[in-house]
Amino acid sequence: MSGTMLTNPFRFGPAAPYAANGVNFDGTNDYLERGADLTGAADSKLFSGSIWFKRGDTGSTDNVLTGALRRHEIFFHSGNSFRIVVKNSGGAGVLEIRSATTFTSTAVWYHVMWSVDMTDSGKRHFYVDGADDSPTWTKYINDTLDFTETNHAFGSRVGGANKTNACFADPWFAFGQYIDLSVAANRLKFYNAGSPVDLGSDGSTPTGTAAIIFFSGVTAGWETNDGSGGGFTENGALTDCGTDP
Numbered sequence: 001m002s003g004t005m006l007t008n009p010f011r012f013g014p015a016a017p018y019a020a021n022g023v024n025f026d027g028t029n030d031y032l033e034r035g036a037d038l039t040g041a042a043d044s045k046l047f048s049g050s051i052w053f054k055r056g057d058t059g060s061t062d063n064v065l066t067g068a069l070r071r072h073e074i075f076f077h078s079g080n081s082f083r084i085v086v087k088n089s090g091g092a093g094v095l096e097i098r099s100a101t102t103f104t105s106t107a108v109w110y111h112v113m114w115s116v117d118m119t120d121s122g123k124r125h126f127y128v129d130g131a132d133d134s135p136t137w138t139k140y141i142n143d144t145l146d147f148t149e150t151n152h153a154f155g156s157r158v159g160g161a162n163k164t165n166a167c168f169a170d171p172w173f174a175f176g177q178y179i180d181l182s183v184a185a186n187r188l189k190f191y192n193a194g195s196p197v198d199l200g201s202d203g204s205t206p207t208g209t210a211a212i213i214f215f216s217g218v219t220a221g222w223e224t225n226d227g228s229g230g231g232f233t234e235n236g237a238l239t240d241c242g243t244d245p
Contacts, residue, residue, distance in 0.1 A: 019170040020052060020196035022109075022241030023219050027056055027165025029236030031156035038152060038212050038229030043089060043144045044176035045118035048207070049074075050190040050199075054109045056165035063162040065173060067149030067211070070157070076164065080104050082112055082128075086145045094118065094145055096138035101128045109169070109245040113190050115131040117178045118142050125181035130191045147175040147212075154215070154232065167241035171194055172203050173213040173227075179206055196245050203227050211213065 024033065025066040051064070055076070064074040072086045086095040095116060103110055110129060117123035119142055126135045154171070156163040170192075179186050189206040190197055199205050203214030203226060214227035223234040 001156070018196060018198040020216070020245050021218060021222075022052075022054065022167045022169045022244040023054075023215070023222050024167045024180050024239045024241045025155045025164050026117065026236065026239075027062070027163050029163075030238055031160055031235050032154040032215075032223045032232035033158060033160075033162055033235060034230065036230070037148055037150060038175075038201065040228050041148045041212060042176055043146050043148055045142070045144055045180040046116070046176050046181050047086065047095070047145055048113075048115035048174040048177050048181075049084075050111070050113040050170070050206075052109055052111050052196060053103075054167040054241065054245070055103055056167070057106065059102050061162055062164035062166070063157045064164060064168075065171075066153050066156065066243050067147070068151040068158045069149055071146035071149055073126040075162070075168075076103065084114065084152050086147075088143045089146045089148075092138045092143075094141045094143045096140075097126055098136040098138055099126065099128065100133050100135050109167075109243070111191050111196075111245070113181060115179050115181050116140075118145065122179070127181060127191075129185060129194070130182035130187060133196045133225060145175075150191075152213075152232075154213070160235065167243075168215070169241075169245050170199060170216050171213065172199055172206075172211045174203070174207065174209070174211045177209060177211075201226060 082099040203211030212229040
């Protein structure tokens with residue numbers, strides 16, 4: 001037998017780390033609108049979410065996700081806190097979260113994740129960059145959250161008011177789902193040592209069920225929504241962010 005060394009044709013290097021794509025909303029023209037209710041949407045006492053963002057400006061009220069009647073609304077407040085407000089079907093406030101962190105830098109990417117089960121005040125969690133934010137729970141009432149609206153917008157209110165100047169990556173909104181974020185292993189499904197985590201092709205990896213809204217992937221077609229709720233229409237022209245998280 002000759003002394004020739006055979007190489008292993010099946011040898012592979014380590015898998016490349018996951019890279020989330022940052023998409024820029026210019027605050028002037030850009031926003032997404034569903035034009036109808038989300039497919040499969042239902043009112044619920046459960047709500048979880050995760051989002052990466054890098055602000056383009058600060059000190060104004062800019063909307064992130066909103067329903068037509070503003071029964072559910074996620075936005076940056078003029079004081080630079082991150083807020084979540086959800087009402088019941090009668091329009092009464094049920095859930096209101098005000099972050100303790102103020103997001104004043106336009107140079108860095110931030111990550112926010114949360115989950116609530118309105119039946120239990122011990123099942124409410126809100127984390128910024130992987131750490132418990134200790135937000136103000138202004139309202140937390142055992143009632144049903146209204147997620148079923150005639151229209152939904154991302155990056156503004158429905159109709160285009162309060163447009164957001166920011167970059168976003170992998171916004172993930174799971175109406176009707178709860179994941180216990182007090183468990184470190186569950187937080188690692190969204191945020192790992194300052195880096196994004198692959199949430200799956202439809203956002204189902206963290207919980208086993210697709211998120212109803214999950215924008216991810218390349219900028220062209222980002223508005224189609226990889227989640228189960230159906231596509232949105234792009235208004236303006238989304239562009240690549242200068243950086244990614």
